[in-house]
Amino acid sequence: MSLPLLDIEGLHAWYGASHVLHGVTLSIADGEVLALSGRNGSGRSTLAKAIMGLVRAEGSMRFLGRAIVGMRPFRIARLGVGYVPEQRDIFPTLTVRENLMLGERSRTVRFTLDDAMSLFPVLSERASVSAGALSGGEQQMLALARTLVGDPRLVIIDEPAEGLAPQVVTQLTECLATLKQRGVAMLLIEQRMTIARALANRVAVMGHGAIVFDGSFDALANDARIMNDWLSIG
The missing domain is CATH 3.40.50.300 (P-loop containing nucleotide triphosphate hydrolases)
Incomplete structure (x- = not known):
């Protein structure tokens, strides 16, 4: 087992x-x-x-x-181990893409930055927008996508x-x-x-x-x- x-x-x-x-x-x-x-x-x-x-x-x-x-x-x-807290903890003055780049690992296997954008299309559409201008739902997707580009097992x-x-x-x-x-x-x-x-x-x-x-x-x-x-x- x-x-x-x-x-x-x-x-x-x-x-x-x-x-x-x-x-x-x-x-x-x-x-x-x-x-x-x-x-x-x-x-x-x-x-x-x-x-x-x-x-x-x-x-x-x-x-x-x-x-x-x-x-x-x-x-x-x-x-x-990836963590998406209830408060989301995004960086509001950085763009969507910059937030994602902060979480990206140099050797990501399953989830690249482009992969995360594909999984959450709204993030691709708003890649150059400051994260603080996103809706609550978009911020939650950004927090999750940023965690995923770190390629977590959990x-x-x-x-x-x-x-x-x-x-x-x-x-x-x-x-x-x-x-x-x-x-x-x-x-x-x-x-x-x-x-x-x-x-x-x-x-x-x-x-x-x-x-x-x-x-x-x-x-x-x-x-x-x-x-x-x-x-x-x-």
Whole structure:
């Protein structure tokens, strides 16, 4: 049996003195899309930042068999982990093309700059426009495209549909489905089950900084306790 692409065991993480993650155990196989759900404040974004080395963490995290706890973020990125944060973190004064060039690796295999432009045609049309002038949906596509030109094996995407119009969400979901077809593994942090179901192979649920469910969407739908205790709003 092959080893997971990303393997996390007993992971704890902190924001300053605040203990946010409490023994997270989770794995993602090569080419797999895992949806990570849970209420706001459950620890999902902290997990993404812990994987990228952006918060203090203790425990075991291995990517391609290599321990990454305590590793600098740029080194984790060079190993093949891409990150699209909820805030997108584009450079607003730079053009679309300049933003993409910042993420490009010298030896990209699957995703060149032109390939990213082809995947997101609107970026090609607006290549010379300042990124700050793009719509929210276009900025999200730019953030994702910039990550892809770094040729990641795994992409962590935090709430990609947040604040976007329905037609833009549909377009973005289609782009993510294309990435899945091309073998890019994803950790998709997403509350909308319709989007998660359309893309993911399985779903995990976080609550109070730990994984409280990990399995199929059908199993989740039939688990009344998890649905009521960790996902319902009322």
